[in-house]
Amino acid sequence: MRVNVEVNGEQRTEDNVWEGESLLSLLRDRLGLPGAKNACEQGECGSCTVYLDGVPVCACLVAAGQAEGRSVRTVEGLADGDALHPVQQAFVEAGAVQCGFCTPGLLVATHDLLSRVSHPSDGEIREALAGNLCRCTGYEHILDAVRLAATRGGGRRDQEWRSPDRAGRPGAGAPRDTGDPECER
Amino acid sequence: MIPFDYQRAEDTRSAVATVTARPGAAFLGAGTNLVDHLKLGVAAPDLLVDVSHLPFDMIEPLAGGGVRIGATVRNSDLAVDPVIRQRYPMVSAALLSGASGQLRNVATTAGNLMQRTRCPYFQDVTTPCNKRRPGSGCSALEGYHRDHAILGASRHCVAVHPSDLAVALTALGAVVQVEGVKGARSIPIIDLYRLPDDAPQHDTVLEHGELITAVDLPALPMATRSTYRKVRDRASYAFALVSVAAAVDVERGTVRDVRVALGGVAHKPWRARRAEEALRGAPATDDAFRAAAEAELAGARPLRDNAFKVPMARNTIVATLRELTRREEP
Numbered sequence: 001m002r003v004n005v006e007v008n009g010e011q012r013t014e015d016n017v018w019e020g021e022s023l024l025s026l027l028r029d030r031l032g033l034p035g036a037k038n039a040c041e042q043g044e045c046g047s048c049t050v051y052l053d054g055v056p057v058c059a060c061l062v063a064a065g066q067a068e069g070r071s072v073r074t075v076e077g078l079a080d081g082d083a084l085h086p087v088q089q090a091f092v093e094a095g096a097v098q099c100g101f102c103t104p105g106l107l108v109a110t111h112d113l114l115s116r117v118s119h120p121s122d123g124e125i126r127e128a129l130a131g132n133l134c135r136c137t138g139y140e141h142i143l144d145a146v147r148l149a150a151t152r153g154g155g156r157r158d159q160e161w162r163s164p165d166r167a168g169r170p171g172a173g174a175p176r177d178t179g180d181p182e183c184e185r
Numbered sequence: 186m187i188p189f190d191y192q193r194a195e196d197t198r199s200a201v202a203t204v205t206a207r208p209g210a211a212f213l214g215a216g217t218n219l220v221d222h223l224k225l226g227v228a229a230p231d232l233l234v235d236v237s238h239l240p241f242d243m244i245e246p247l248a249g250g251g252v253r254i255g256a257t258v259r260n261s262d263l264a265v266d267p268v269i270r271q272r273y274p275m276v277s278a279a280l281l282s283g284a285s286g287q288l289r290n291v292a293t294t295a296g297n298l299m300q301r302t303r304c305p306y307f308q309d310v311t312t313p314c315n316k317r318r319p320g321s322g323c324s325a326l327e328g329y330h331r332d333h334a335i336l337g338a339s340r341h342c343v344a345v346h347p348s349d350l351a352v353a354l355t356a357l358g359a360v361v362q363v364e365g366v367k368g369a370r371s372i373p374i375i376d377l378y379r380l381p382d383d384a385p386q387h388d389t390v391l392e393h394g395e396l397i398t399a400v401d402l403p404a405l406p407m408a409t410r411s412t413y414r415k416v417r418d419r420a421s422y423a424f425a426l427v428s429v430a431a432a433v434d435v436e437r438g439t440v441r442d443v444r445v446a447l448g449g450v451a452h453k454p455w456r457a458r459r460a461e462e463a464l465r466g467a468p469a470t471d472d473a474f475r476a477a478a479e480a481e482l483a484g485a486r487p488l489r490d491n492a493f494k495v496p497m498a499r500n501t502i503v504a505t506l507r508e509l510t511r512r513e514e515p
Contacts, residue, residue, distance in 0.1 A: 176261070181278075
């Protein structure tokens, strides 16, 4: 099938896509955007996290056919040209990157968290990043990076990217899912 | 992954007709469980009919005071809906205790109900499993079964149902709306799910091609005082060892009415009717809560490595009811 999808603000069209392939392989193998990583392919590790219509999802579980007519923002869409986004800069400075495989997903998840909660508690950070696994850092430097990005207003810089609400969806304009409040106990 | 065809459903009627007519076809919601199964080889449909965009994405009031949740409402949207949070907090709590933000953002109401067990043998095509391949045997019976059932299991299957949402809906007595080629029908959620008996390949009573279009919540005023408590191996992003959904109506220290359902203990969300009966009219005390929990769990038949779930379920019931009844009376 032909898939029309907006990626990082640009309208892209790709022909001869098998509808059953994943959005992740569409992005990586056809559209030349290898930032989102292919790790578990089961939705468990979060390395492939991208925005789909303004909310973070695991691209490995979305069929390419389901992306038709929708809007995607990948980790490549966070920086402003060569200038890193504050969230990316904070990960560099805090030493939150070791092997780097989980990093693109964590950047998108952190970007989303800070756009919803400008100064998250440690509990909120842990819960928001629960779907992103890192096997190198032990997470402490990642938490440092999120706190650092928050102090620099990492979530405020580009809120125009986010849909103001999920038009046509229930709860549009209502508070967003910020995870399990039990985890802050 | 075995190749398959993909169709975007035009409407409910044609989607139902297409899947019904083709034994190898399956409905595709968000795919957070099904796509995983395609990759693992657990499921091998030859056609996926995508129903995730059908117009069932509303949460609407019902005549009589209940609420209708559309089948394609996303878990994240349902969890933060103001009406759900205020009138059915256990539903919101159950959703937020499950999966991760990335998964809740796409997962649908009906897909959540139709997800399949995470028994490791069900998901490993190299091992016998009666649920995946009927008649091949149950590997969990003598194998890894720490996470498995203590109630209602059979020698054919000891798996548990993984959904948190379904446990809350079972406590509430929700009704599932279904479309099939023979027309629509309403199924109380307590009757939707099956115990394994000798046919564990069937999780539910739905026929091939039947599609869930909505879930109806009853008015149930006491659900404003309800919650969901989930005990798991880590703080977040894990399936339940034991979970409890409960709602309670207390007046002057006496339980007038109560709803209790358990997750992580059986092949289906387990409505704790014996505990409910023991509690109606009883004082709202730990002793009464414990006695009710023990009445429910008297029928527990734990396996070699999951006997810990019996006291864990008892203690979680007591703790949940204590939390609910010690709040200010509304």
